[in-house]
Amino acid sequence: MRLAHINLVARDAKALAGFYMDVMKCELLRGPKVLSGEAVSRGNGLPNSEIHTIWLKFPDLERPFLEIHQHVITRHRDQPRVNEPGFGHLAFQLEDIGDTLSKIIGAGGNQIGEITNFGTSDKPCLIAYARDPEGNILELEQRAAEA
Numbered sequence: 001m002r003l004a005h006i007n008l009v010a011r012d013a014k015a016l017a018g019f020y021m022d023v024m025k026c027e028l029l030r031g032p033k034v035l036s037g038e039a040v041s042r043g044n045g046l047p048n049s050e051i052h053t054i055w056l057k058f059p060d061l062e063r064p065f066l067e068i069h070q071h072v073i074t075r076h077r078d079q080p081r082v083n084e085p086g087f088g089h090l091a092f093q094l095e096d097i098g099d100t101l102s103k104i105i106g107a108g109g110n111q112i113g114e115i116t117n118f119g120t121s122d123k124p125c126l127i128a129y130a131r132d133p134e135g136n137i138l139e140l141e142q143r144a145a146e147a
Contacts (some may be wrong), residue, residue, distance in 0.1 A: 003064045005055070006090065011134055013070035017054040019133050020066060023103045024092060029065050030055035046073075066090075079135035082112065089129070089137035097126045097142040108133035119144065 010016040013032070020026040036050040050072040057065050082088065094100050101111055112129035119125030126142040 005063075005065045005067045007067045007069060008134075008136060009074070010068050010070045011074070013052050013054050013068045016132065016134055017056060017068050019107050019109070020056055020068075023100070023107050023109075024138075025059045026056040026066060027059070028054070029057040046071075048073075079131065080137055082129060082137060089139045091139040091141060093141045093143065095142065097128055097140050100140055101128060101130060104130045104132070104138070109138075112137070 008016065017026075017028075021028065031054065033053050034050065035053055040051065041047055041049040052070040052072075054068045055065050056068065080086075080088075092100075097115055101115070105111060109130055109132050112131060115126055115128045117124050118127050123144045124142075125144065126140075128140045130138045130140060132138060
């Protein structure tokens with residue numbers, strides 16, 4: 001068994017895909033497509049289901065991929081919190097946590113908490129939490145360069 005993909009349900013799939021491509025350096029795996037019809041509704045249990053979907057490839061990783069869905073009929077939900085049960089966040093390892101946080105904020109996201117060192121002074125491991133423009137939680141990790 002292996003993890004195939006991660007799904008984010010978006011208010012605006014095109015805009016959210018743009019954020020993940022521009023800021024988090026994901027690449028387009030499959031362009032916009034509409035999923036609808038009896039088989040889709042039977043499969044997901046939602047009558048008259050219509051989904052606009054975009055698939056993105058994470059940097060330097062073939063699988064799993066990020067599947068962004070925008071349903072024509074959606075239910076409103078408040079922004080998720082770090083300590084709520086269920087899926088919590090997407091974690092990205094990156095080279096410059098400060099630069100990435102600036103880009104997230106510039107793209108309409110925001111920072112949660114502070115950049116914190118979970119490593120040592122000799123081998124830092126910086127962690128920060130942020131939200132994408134739709135409020136989904138991201139964990140950013142910057143590890144010390146290997147010698």
